[in-house]
Amino acid sequence: AKSKAHGAEPAAVVSVCEICQGPLDDARLKCGLCSSCRLLHGNPFRPGIRLMAKGLLTPHGCNMAPFDCSPFITFTTGCLHPGVAVEVRCLRFDAPEWRYEIRHSWPESGISVFVDGQRRLLLRPGENESLAIREEEAKVPLDISPYLMRPPMFINAPATVVDCKATVKRGERWICGVVLVRTMPLPQLLRELTTNVPPIHSNPAEALAQDKSRVMKWCAGNIESMRGDDEMAAFTPPVIRLTDPISLTRITRAARGVDCDHIQTFDLESFITAAKGAPAKRYWCCPVCDCPLPFHRLRLDTFCNSILQVVFKAEPRATEVTISGKDGTWRVSDTELPTEDERSRSRSRTPKKGSERKRTIDVLRRQEEKHERLVEKEKKKEAEERKAKLKEKLAALKLATTKVGWMPAGAACSVCSKEVEDKGGLFCGRKRENGELVGCHTAYCWKCFRKAKPAELGKVRTTKTEFEGLEADGADPWWMHEKCMTPEDRVDYYGEDGEPEEQVDPHASFAWE
Numbered sequence: 001a002k003s004k005a006h007g008a009e010p011a012a013v014v015s016v017c018e019i020c021q022g023p024l025d026d027a028r029l030k031c032g033l034c035s036s037c038r039l040l041h042g043n044p045f046r047p048g049i050r051l052m053a054k055g056l057l058t059p060h061g062c063n064m065a066p067f068d069c070s071p072f073i074t075f076t077t078g079c080l081h082p083g084v085a086v087e088v089r090c091l092r093f094d095a096p097e098w099r100y101e102i103r104h105s106w107p108e109s110g111i112s113v114f115v116d117g118q119r120r121l122l123l124r125p126g127e128n129e130s131l132a133i134r135e136e137e138a139k140v141p142l143d144i145s146p147y148l149m150r151p152p153m154f155i156n157a158p159a160t161v162v163d164c165k166a167t168v169k170r171g172e173r174w175i176c177g178v179v180l181v182r183t184m185p186l187p188q189l190l191r192e193l194t195t196n197v198p199p200i201h202s203n204p205a206e207a208l209a210q211d212k213s214r215v216m217k218w219c220a221g222n223i224e225s226m227r228g229d230d231e232m233a234a235f236t237p238p239v240i241r242l243t244d245p246i247s248l249t250r251i252t253r254a255a256r257g258v259d260c261d262h263i264q265t266f267d268l269e270s271f272i273t274a275a276k277g278a279p280a281k282r283y284w285c286c287p288v289c290d291c292p293l294p295f296h297r298l299r300l301d302t303f304c305n306s307i308l309q310v311v312f313k314a315e316p317r318a319t320e321v322t323i324s325g326k327d328g329t330w331r332v333s334d335t336e337l338p339t340e341d342e343r344s345r346s347r348s349r350t351p352k353k354g355s356e357r358k359r360t361i362d363v364l365r366r367q368e369e370k371h372e373r374l375v376e377k378e379k380k381k382e383a384e385e386r387k388a389k390l391k392e393k394l395a396a397l398k399l400a401t402t403k404v405g406w407m408p409a410g411a412a413c414s415v416c417s418k419e420v421e422d423k424g425g426l427f428c429g430r431k432r433e434n435g436e437l438v439g440c441h442t443a444y445c446w447k448c449f450r451k452a453k454p455a456e457l458g459k460v461r462t463t464k465t466e467f468e469g470l471e472a473d474g475a476d477p478w479w480m481h482e483k484c485m486t487p488e489d490r491v492d493y494y495g496e497d498g499e500p501e502e503q504v505d506p507h508a509s510f511a512w513e
Helices: 035-041 186-195 204-220 268-276 302-314 340-349 356-401 446-451 464-472 487-494
Strands: 048-056 084-092 111-115 118-123 162-165 174-182 239-241 254-257 298-300 318-323 330-335 425-427 443-445
Touching: 035 048, 035 084, 035 174, 084 162, 186 268, 204 302, 254 268, 254 302, 268 298, 302 318, 302 330, 425 446, 443 446
Parallel strands: none
Antiparallel strands: 048 174, 084 174, 111 118, 111 162, 239 318, 254 298, 318 330, 425 443
16 A cells, blocks of 8 residues: 555645745745744644744844734733634754654754743753753743733733744754644544545545546556456556554545555544644654655545445445456455454344244234334323313313403413412403303402502402402402493492492591581
8 A cells, every 4th residue: 555656757846835825945845834834834733823923043032023912912801812822933944854844843952932031931951850851841832821911901012022042053943933823622623623624626526536536547557467368367456444544443534645645545533633642753644654744735535435435334344445447446355354242142143943933923922012002102192182182171261251250270460461379360341140241351460450540440449358258248249440331330330329339538527627
């Protein structure tokens, strides 16, 4: 899988950055990025948003221009916006090895970093164990976010000045930069990185055609020898393993490098996860051919993904497929052996002699019993539903026919819309001797009835005590608005005069007093 196609043309030297399309500082670098993009996008796990300042590292300083971080600071708190941070990153500008091209590292000779004139980092080798440059410290940028905080609602803040000083070895060139980065939890970042990897072409059909053509060219360039007139017999079948070379598990989303010559793919999520903790020499390298493979050169392999979608449905235990070089067809060439547990379960499921008939009868009996239980359950459910509907109809009918006198339990007041208990209010209406229902049937709880104004109810008033007294005497208590009453209703309510009796105030005085 690691062999290259014979007769492949050498890759053309690229003179522009693969991300920003600007001029390259050094066309010999394998990453294909300019110095600004190396600082910004070298670490996809801390993606850069903006390059605030940069400069070449010298013993006298970096000559980085002052920058204003006010647009990224919350005015009311004086802190950086949530989800962002500011880092000082350092890279080997000339990068003699791949590990120096996109991976942050401090100079081995030591470095001092100043923020607004205050030293915030001091690394120097050999003098003291606590000050010695350790491998973990050398690959971690300096987070200067705490040093950019300011008082809340601070106006006209001065620009921030970051300077770096170091005595670098002769022939070495280092570059430092201040980068605004985006921070997020690792699971969310992995999901975002996985979804941001594109195929070789935006059109799915064109991407499949290009990937398939590439595989066919690889097959044509890897013919071993002619062993006869039959072309297929003289062809060394190319194989694509369906297990990931990193995690040794099944590939879910096949990916490869845009410049890789092999046809073997790897699992995208496993590759990105492994790159998070990879050592310096293996930082973003292809697990198949060991060539440098930065994140911006990752591509989904549409042809291999189309194979995965089909093969695991037809043959779940498949581990590799063989490709035909003529038309790109494939077939499963190896499968995974069953485990001991699976073999034992398969043996236990094998029917013994003479027991198949008994097992069939038992299965039919269980199916019949299950069907009877389901039918009985459905009948019980239908009976309960009919009972509930009948109960609702009876309650609605009772409420509709008793909208006179007392309010029953569950009835709602027309004023406050609250449900009352039994005899918790009254209706406007009565049932005459001929069975006729009259009144507007407005419901009042006793609280709203007492608070109602005369303009709404009229002069006709009653109380709960009066209702209870009438009920105790064997009469059906009722009440109506004055506007809803007819002269006949007034006579029945007040008596022959049809007028309420005048209430004598015991505390009133006589006219001559």
